[in-house]
Amino acid sequence: MAAESQGIDPIHQFNINRLFELHIGGVDASFTNASLFMLVVFLAITALMVLSTSGRHVVPTRLQAAAEMAYEFVASTVHDTAGTAGMRFFPFVFSLFMFVLFSNLIGLIPGAFTVTSQIVVTFAFAALVIGTVIIYGFYKHGAHFLHLFVPSGVTPALLPFIVLIEVISFVARPITLSVRLFANMLAGHITLKVFGGFVAMLLGAGVYSVISPLPLLGIVALSALELLVAFLQAYVFAILTCVYLNDAIHPGH
């Protein structure tokens, strides 16, 4: 409450502002700051991948080493989690991982907008993943895909409950997958802003302004933690995508 009274609003950073107004047939398709940063993220990933592979040295340059590291990291994750058959989804998982990672990292730059702090963006990703799982599962295995909900070796008396629990956990997946990423980004950025508010408030508090560097140090430590969280959440998103895709490729436990 004190922060609000001094005009420091930690939620303000998540506002969507229209940069160019654009209405197509009653649909608001304006170019917003979220669209701008999605474009920035896309250009950054494209620049990294294109520039790093244009030279193709045997002894990689720094940029090429970074791109190769990201590629091999995701490739080994997909292969370990979803098997050789899962490698056909590697481009999908790699694109998701790089987009989420770059959105998180670019969002950490002061003043930048974090695309993944919007639930609509992360839920669109999660819906894409779960939609892929359902469509590929039924396409590949037909009705056998439903064996996903019926684990083998369960006592018949317990089976209805187990099936119910499996169905609930499957339905909850898009919610947890999207809200995990969104909540981590939202909470981290609010915490950074609140600590920034502490500095500003202490500077205006007369003699107490001598302790204002303390929250500033806190911001430095929190930024380091957020850097870890940014990478970790991208990794968790990618590995859970692989686990869910593995269910579509190999249903039935």
Added chain:
Amino acid sequence: MDPVAAKYIGAGLAAIGMGAAAIGVGLIFGNFLSGALRNPSASDAQFGRAFIGAALAEGLGIFAFLVAILLLFVMK
């Protein structure tokens, strides 16, 4: 009780669930670390599983977070 006050108290109570999820995540990584220190050569292969378990444990804390968010911003 004032309905607005009840709403905020409910959101605060829902936030306790996130603390419970924190305990779960801490247990997973604590046990992973104690296992990894006993057998460091096997730790790399189980790294991904530790994260899957942590993500699942965290998922249940997310439900508590959702309840708090729904109480604060959606319920009128």
